[in-house]
Every structure is written in C-alpha cells, then in structure tokens.
Amino acid sequence: MPFPPSLARSLASFVLDDEQLSRLDELYFQDAGHGYDAFGMHPSFIALGQAIADPMYRRYFRVISTGHEHIPDVGPAIIASNHSGNVPLDGAMIWTDIIRKTNPPRVARAIADHFVPSLPWVGTLFARSGMVGGSRGNARTLIEAGEMLLIFPEGTPGIVKPFAKRYQLQKFRVGHTELAIRHGAPIVPVGVVGAEEQLPQLLVSRRLGKPLGVPELPIPAVPIPLPVRYRIYYGPPIPVHEDYTPDQADDPEVLKEAAGRVKAAVNDLIQRGLKERGGRIFA
C-alpha cells in the first residue's frame, strides 16, 4: 500500500479499541524481515482490514457464527467454504470472523483466483491482509509453513452463479483435498448462509469483465449489497489426512472422493443454516 504500516495501524485505531488491537499483536505471523511476510501480509494492515470489515461484520451483515471450536488453534488446516454473492464479501466475513473468534487470533490465508493479484489496489490490499494468488506453489508453501488456508473449492463458478441457483453447490475442485492429504492438514467445512441473497444478479458478462481483468463480471440487480444477515457454520474437521496416505494424493479417484465428502459436509451445514433461518433473510 502507498502508506506505511504505522499509518495503517493509526487508521485502524479509529475503529478498533485497544483490546482488539492488542489481540492482533499475538497473531501467528512469519516476519520476513521488515515486518511483512514473504507474501506481503502485515499485522498493521490486518488491523486496518479488520477496521474496514468491522462495521460490515457487526452492523450491516450482523454476522452470527457457530462451531469455532472446530478451527485448529495451531498447525496446517484448510477452511473449505461455499462461495456466493457476486462479490467476495463471504470471504471477507469468514476472514474477519476467524480472526475475531480464535484465540490467539489466526489469519485464514484466502486463496484467490489468479486474476486477483493483477487488480490494482484491491490485489495489494488483499495481499497485505493475507490473501495469496491461487497458484499451487503458494498454497503448498503456506501449508508447509503451518498456515491455515481459506479455499472456495467451487471457484469463480460458485460466486457468479445466477440467483435461481442459490445454495446449489457447484462442482468442487480437488486441489484442496490434494493439499490436505499430501501435507497432513484437516479440512474444516464451512457453510455460509445469507451471502447468496446479498446481491441478486441480472446477468454475467465476459466482455465487460475483460477490460477490468476479471474473467466474468456479474451485473447485479441492486447497486449495493442488501443488508442480509450472514450465518457462518463451521463443521467438524474432516480428517482426510488420516483417512488417506500422502501418496494417495496423486490418485484422481481418491481426490474426487475426498472432495465429495467435503462438498457433502458443506451442503449439510448450508441446509442446517437454511432450516434455522427459515424465511428471515434480513432478520
């Protein structure tokens, strides 16, 4: 970012209280020498990111979450969630929720599509907050370093799916299961309810997305996200790393089967959330 970390922290202090700021000092973080990790994450910018997300998290989307006990305190882990809402606010809310609800706080390193690091300002802000581009090498390096990854196995097809297909999971890619099996990481399934209704979509345009550097640009029916209530459910970890041996990470059938288990677990959490919510989208 064009401004120094000290300024980022000062800006964050306008929104976050001293307790919230001091909690972030305990963040698990591998300093590469100048206060940043090799991927560009910096604790002061995490604080700034929290400050930016805080009003949305607490007041606008009024996030309710359960099952934090399933998030490992230490060690490698993969958070696998459904993806929806046309803009990745679901990722921002999970990221915020995990930092707020884990003690000491952990940052879920979101794995974004390749185009995200190419986006000016957005790519940089996301990188400072812990996001990395979705290359195999990045994910492997982080998981080997004992980090927790936030992966949306549906990818872009999940986030840009039409309103009529809400809460219908798209095809789960298998990369996250390969990582988990090979590197001994449990997969924590997450179901997000609410994001699907935040920005109903009119259409998706590839042509309009091209100049902006995004593969598909959703055109929403409303100018800003609706104040839906977010519900985030963390399920019990799926121990794929115990059920399969690391050399099975090269077996396409095993990966497919494991991805199927994750998809079923995420779907169960979504169905539970929908049942609990009933028709109260905004309440």
Next chain:
Amino acid sequence: MKYTLKNVLVTGASTPVGERVIRRLIDDSRVDQILAVTSPKAPLTIPESDRLKAVPVDLRRERRVHSLLFGPAREMGVNVVVHTAMEPSASKEGSSVHAFNVQALRSIISLSERHPSVKRLVVRSAAEVYQFRNNLPVLISEEHELNMSRGAPQWVRDRVEADLTACTRMGLSPLQIVVLRMAEVVAPGTGSQMFDYLQSPVCFRPAGYDPMTNLMTLEDTAAALQRALHHDEQGVFNIPGADTLPLTACIRQWGRLGVPVPDGMLTPLYRVRARLTGREFRYGMNRRRFHYSGVLDGRRAAQVLGYIPSYPIAWPTA
C-alpha cells in the same frame, strides 16, 4: 578430517562482486592461491601479493580463455573457478556483449572439463532469469518458470542462456557445477536495475501495485559464492538477500519519494530519463516485477550449502 587447500580463479575480479569475493578469499584460511581475472580495461584495485595474482583477460575470446586456463591457472593448480563476470549495463547489446555473457562461460565450461586441475565451477546467475506473472508462486523455488519471453531484452536473455548453459552440463560433465541464482544486489557497478531506479529523488511506480521484492548486499553475495566453492554438492541454488519488503517500503527506506502514475506512462517516462541522464533503469524490463511479487526461496541453499542471508542493506534512512 584433512582439508585440501583451494586454489581459486575468480572472473570479473575488477567488479564490485568480484572484489568482495577476493577480499573474503584472502581472509579464508582454506584458500591458498587466488587468480583474479580482470577486464583489460579495469585493473584490480586490491594490491597483488604472494597469494593473489591478477591477470587481465578478454573473456570474449576463446583463445585467451584457453591461454588463461592452460597457462597461469594450470601453473597455479587452480581447482575451483568462480565465474562472476557478466556485462552489467542494460543498454549495451549485440554480439560482443553476448560473447562476454554467454560464450565466455561456454568456453570456461568446455575447457575446464578437460583441465588437469579444475574440478569445480561456481557460476553467479541472477534472479532476473525467473519469470514474474500473476499466476506464478510468490516464493520462487529453483523449479520456477524461467523468463523465456520473446520480448525480453538481451540483458535478460543472456542471463537465461548462460544459466541454462551451465545447467545443461550438470551431471554430464566431470566438473562439479554450481549455479547460484542470486537476488538483486543493490550496489553501484553491479548492474542493479533497482539501485539505478533508486538514484532519482522521485521514483515513479505503477499506481495500485506494491509487490514484494527481495534484495541483497555485496557481502551476502560474496559469502554465498565463498560457501559454494568449498562445498562438494552441485546443483542450482537460489540465494536470497536479507531484505524482503514491498517496493514502496524500499523507496521510502532509500529516502526517495514514491509517486504512483498510470502504468502506461512509465515506459516513456523512464526512456526519457535514460536518454537525458544516461541512467540504466528500463521500466519495460522490470514491468512485471513492479506488478507481481517475487521472493527467492532460499531453503535449498540453507539446507545444502548452509547459506543464510546475514547482511541486511544499510538503508540510508535507517
């Protein structure tokens, strides 16, 4: 354990990197004789002694390289060659530059393979051989994609070709070959694009981007080369520096003012700067690394060579 003293030939001895290596070798009790190969136009600034001998050689000419290796080097019983010579200027191009950057190394390899005493070759390569792109990992391992872009300038192409020339002989040659892909050295006379970039009071950068970069010092460069020449392993190793930081922090710590401008303006802006001031920085050459992060992964060098960057940059504003 008995340790055989090394006799070392260092090319590029009159460059800042070469000189720093020689100074370290003079203080190294495991090194006996040092043969410093300088450019005919730039004599060695370190005084010669009974352990240090300087020879001016035009490495572009294979016959001269032959005379060097089978003349003074054979007499001295050189068993390790440390090749650091590489044209630093990005503005110099053509067959003569290619001969110096690539053909010289090719000659050194083929002649060393049949040399009676040379057993090991340490090649100084550069991180600039790697490709930078949004879909490539931030942490650059030795298996990372190389920059084979059609539009790459000769400065990059030559470095890639020289690197691959050494790599292709690994395991096939009786020589032990080590290629050290080093992070950019921020020092004058090293061909550092970043050093040149930071010489202006105002540093223009692409608006909206702030990639992570890794930089190193001459001292770490020399330390890595010194470690490599004493080891028995061969292979390719990334050699990162001690400073990993974003571009804006780099500009700030150098005491410069960073000004974000639209990307399209930077190439002409720096072209004009180069014309007016004779500076070497070319934005087109650095465009991708001014957009996408790339940090050398030094784990292999740490495990095998025991190299850990230890000399951070003395930032002017620190």
